[in-house]
Amino acid sequence: MSSPDIKTVVREKYGEAALRVKSGGSSCCGATSSNGCADPITSNLYDGVQVAQIPEEALLASLGCGNPTALADLHPGEVVLDLGSGGGIDVLLSAKRVGPTGKAYGLDMTDEMLALANENKSKAGMENVEFLRGEIEKIPLPDNSVDVIISNCVINLSPEKQRVFNEAFRVLRPGGRLAIADMVATATLPDEIKADWTAYTGCMAGASQISELEQMLREAGFEKIKIAPKDESRSFIREWLPGKRIEDYLVSATIEALKLMHH
Numbered sequence: 001m002s003s004p005d006i007k008t009v010v011r012e013k014y015g016e017a018a019l020r021v022k023s024g025g026s027s028c029c030g031a032t033s034s035n036g037c038a039d040p041i042t043s044n045l046y047d048g049v050q051v052a053q054i055p056e057e058a059l060l061a062s063l064g065c066g067n068p069t070a071l072a073d074l075h076p077g078e079v080v081l082d083l084g085s086g087g088g089i090d091v092l093l094s095a096k097r098v099g100p101t102g103k104a105y106g107l108d109m110t111d112e113m114l115a116l117a118n119e120n121k122s123k124a125g126m127e128n129v130e131f132l133r134g135e136i137e138k139i140p141l142p143d144n145s146v147d148v149i150i151s152n153c154v155i156n157l158s159p160e161k162q163r164v165f166n167e168a169f170r171v172l173r174p175g176g177r178l179a180i181a182d183m184v185a186t187a188t189l190p191d192e193i194k195a196d197w198t199a200y201t202g203c204m205a206g207a208s209q210i211s212e213l214e215q216m217l218r219e220a221g222f223e224k225i226k227i228a229p230k231d232e233s234r235s236f237i238r239e240w241l242p243g244k245r246i247e248d249y250l251v252s253a254t255i256e257a258l259k260l261m262h263h
Contacts, residue, residue, distance in 0.1 A: 003159040006206075007135075010157050011110050018087065018112035022057070054092045055123040057116060064152035065233065065252040066181020069093040071150075073179075077101040078147040081171065083136045083164070083180075084108060084154025088117030088129075094150065095129045105146070106131045107139060137163040144173045151180040153252075156206045161213075165220035172259040178222065183207040183237075184229060184253045207250055222257035229253045 050069075069090050074080060074097035082091045085106025095104035108114050108131065117131045134140040136151075137160050149168045158164050168178055185207040208216075210227050217225050233252035 006157075006159045007109070014086065014110045015112040018110065018116045022116060050093055053096055053124075054089060055120045057087060057120055057123075064090070064181060065183055065237075066152060066230070066254060068150035068152050068179055068181045068254075069097065071179045071181065071254050071256065072148050072177070074098050074102075074148060079103045079105070079145065080148045080150060081105045081107065081139070081141065081146045083139075083149060083151035083168070084157070085117060085131060086110075086113045086152075086154075088120045088131065090150055090152050091117070091129055091131070092120060092124050092126060094148075095126050098128070100128055103128050103130070105129075105141065107134055107136060109133065109135050137167060139167045139171050141171045143170050146171045147173060147176050149176070149178045149180070151182065153182055155180065156183045156208070158206070161208060162216050162219060165216050165222070169220040169222060169259055174259055174261045176259045178217075178255070178257045178259075180255045182253060182255055183250050184213065184227065184255075185209050185249055186229065186251050187249045189249050210253070213255065217255075217257050221259065223260050224256075224258040226256045227253055 064086075067090075068082075072080070072094070074094055076097075076099040078098045079102060080091075080094040080098055082094065082105065085091050085108045088106055091104045091106035095102070098104060106117055106129070108117065111133070114131050114133055121129050121131065132140050136154065136158060149172060155161060155164050172178070186209075189207075210229070213227060214225050229251040230253060231251060234247040237250055237252070238247045
């Protein structure tokens with residue numbers, strides 16, 4: 001599949017997910033049923049305190065595989081950017097952490113998700129939040145303008161991951177950091193899974209091996225790279241394509257890296 005085709009499919013799929021949430025269904029990584037599914041987010045990724053801070057629709061629209069806001073260790077006054085912000089859950093939680101002197105941006109290419117995110121922003125009554133329309137391969141923010149970049153199960157969907165990491169590096173300030181949750185491949189995916197579109201938008205077929213990700217991050221200029229697979233994620237990954245044993249090939253991981261001061 002060519003890059004534009006992948007983008008189109010991802011945009012359609014996530015657009016549908018946003019609309020499902022608005023009509024009272026739930027959506028999750030890979031699943032297409034409107035009657036809920038084994039969504040890892042609601043099972044235990046966000047604690048009760050966090051869940052109480054945001055509109056329910058933001059939680060239902062989460063197609064994540066981790067909790068980057070917990071990973072990022074945010075501080076008051078920081079500027080945070082969420083790549084592929086969807087319904088806005090991680091942006092709203094980040095905005096609470098960085099407080100009124102800080103700022104949280106969400107970037108998404110899907111109109112329906114942006115609309116949902118902006119509704120959730122109004123419901124949450126938050127001022128220090130801004131949702132941007134655009135692609136993660138071409139971030140619409142200036143160089144050296146962000147302290148922390150987070151992302152939740154999105155970069156694996158990009159057909160041009162090196163460009164995503166290059167852009168992340170560009171917009172981070174020296175001393176800035178990347179703290180993302182994403183799917184990584186632990187073994188080569190069989191062709192029949194790779195060919196399965198539901199696998200692609202379910203954050204699967206596009207996943208890279210850890211060594212490839214490390215190389216791309218280094219190439220972009222990042223240092224202090226730490227990629228840690230979360231083995232307990234296999235139990236929810238199994239639910240995405242039952243019977244295909246995809247949990248043998250994929251695991252959710254935390255990916256952290258720094259843009260050091262000397263850049």
